[in-house]
Amino acid sequence: MDDYTAKVLEAVDSIPAGQVMSYGDVAEFVGQGGPRQVGRVLALWGGxxxxxxxxxxxxSLLAGHExxxxxxxxxxxxxxxxxADGGLPRIDMRRARRRGDG
DNA sequence: GTGTTGACAATCA
DNA sequence: CTGATTGCCAACA
Structure with missing residues (x-):
């Protein structure tokens, strides 16, 4: 467990139900690393x-966890x-994104 | 120390 | 919207 990990987990936990945040948003939220690092943290402690x-x-949803x-x-x-293709649905980043009201 | 990879993001065609 | 390219940072061999 690192300070960075705690920050990311805290940010993710801060996301209210019905909304989402992109990897880049979380990275910007904690003010460290980048979208890749956020994904890496979630891959380890996302559970x-x-x-x-x-x-x-x-x-788009998580690969393997859609x-x-x-x-x-x-x-x-x-x-x-x-x-309309019947494929897997995606998030409406215009309303679900916890950043600006769009 | 160098090269490649990865729960990614923004831009151009 | 889709496909390809470039940028970013850290971990791994």
Missing amino acids: GVAWWRVVHADG RKALARYEAEGTPLRRP
Whole structure:
């Protein structure tokens, strides 16, 4: 456990249900490292926080955990965007992003 | 110390 | 929107 790790986990835990933050946002939130480091921390300690509330900047879900995350989003009421293709939904970064009201 | 990889992001076509 | 490229920082061999 490092100070940086605690900061990231704290930031992720700070995300309210129904909203999300991109890796870059979390990195900017803690003021250290970058989106890659945030992802790395979540990969190691993400098991103790709402990792599903951290998504890509374009709204795409976590690789390998899309199904798990989706279950959370539907349960928390996170604004999703269903593609007419029937593929996996993505986050509506215009409303779900915890940054500006858009 | 160098080269490659990775739960990424922003830009250009 | 999609595909390719460049930038970023840290860990690993």
